[in-house]
Amino acid sequence: MFHKVLVAEDLDSISIAVVQALGEISILEIHHAKYCDDAFLKIKKALHDNQPYDLLISDLSFKPDHRENKLCSGEELIEAVKKVQPDIKTIVFSIEDKSFRIKSLFNNLGINAYVSKGRDSIPELQKAIQRIYNNEEIKLSPELSHALRDKSLFEIESYDIALLKSLSKGLTLEDISSEFKDSGIIPNGSSSLEKRINRLKIYFKASNNVHLIAITKDLGLV
Amino acid sequence: MFHKVLVAEDLDSISIAVVQALGEISILEIHHAKYCDDAFLKIKKALHDNQPYDLLISDLSFKPDHRENKLCSGEELIEAVKKVQPDIKTIVFSIEDKSFRIKSLFNNLGINAYVSKGRDSIPELQKAIQRIYNNEEIKLSPELSHALRDKSLFEIESYDIALLKSLSKGLTLEDISSEFKDSGIIPNGSSSLEKRINRLKIYFKASNNVHLIAITKDLGLV
């Protein structure tokens, strides 16, 4: 079994159970960080001491705090960690259940497993750790494995996100047009923006801008 | 100390720590339910057996499931429980940190304490239980106690929520007007709706409908 595991989780009520669960499957060294920055420091320290972590289990969202942090989310943490220790195994343990967000974790960050916090997630987490240790195939829910194959999910790019973000800030198309011109983002003609928004509306089956923002907010896209 | 306590919490990763924390402060009978419906049944059963619960600790949001449930949220659960056992003590233990939502829990449901899931919430939960048992004053964060006094926070009613919900579904004012007429909700003239939306826009400092929905979505109002 893995020797040294780091848990990055802000909620004490959850980390207690996770640490306990790791103990149950006879992991010897279990460390825990409440902030992404702390987790990153521990990873670097361990690497420097030639006693690197085998596995990182991280949450995605961390509550903002009085503390100033450089890394504020699980995504940022994993990205940073992979740069200093590319071979580390990673599991994301989060409440998030939007398939395209999980998809991007596998595709962009190369995580090894995703376990959704739910009514029976502790055993699932233990199983996932076991599987990774044995280099077994990751088991995914049918819905999720479909999402991973579905290309269309991935064609919503940063441009669209920026557009949706600006919309949700209450800007008019004209506003966004000049905003994009200033930032050098193209296309930026109000007519092009309109067309792009229309594509999004068709894709998300939204009947107008308000509806579109409501939907994409629900999906966590903005 | 309390004898019999019920924990309503869907995430196993959290309920484990909560149950453990209750054991630490020598509570003898600790029960746990993953669904609001189950929790309600247990309360009723205990009451019927003349061994009622002293305290209910509940989460607010419960993940939807394959299971059909009558009660889907902590609010609904507490409301139902208070009808059959008005004297029961209640603590809400949730990640929610929007002050006006917490405010409504105290004012509408008459909860005894609110503990926000965070980096140090298990000790806080234990302290809150102790305080309630000793009938001490509830300690609130300054921000929150201010919110409880602030009247303006409370004037967003179910009417506004219904309106925002309809808006976020992509309906036009005309649509909503006839929808409200059908449901017997008044006022329902499109002009009144407009005026009400305008009040909300001023209150939330939104520049248009899209912005308004984005803000209220963020606040968890819709």
Place this chain on the structure above:
DNA sequence: ACCCCTTTTACGGTTTCCCGTAAAGAAATG
């Protein structure tokens, strides 16, 4: 009953959204 005040509704003008069409520009192909 009358007056006062609040709430609800109605109306008009302006802006923005919405949607189709078409022109201008850029990239690709032969």
Place this chain on the structure above:
DNA sequence: CATTTCTTTACGGGAAACCGTAAAAGGGGT
């Protein structure tokens, strides 16, 4: 280089939102 094709931009008309004003309807008071 000419032709095709795709992308970006422009334009125009109708719908809905936006905003101020004012009339109608309802609800206490005296």
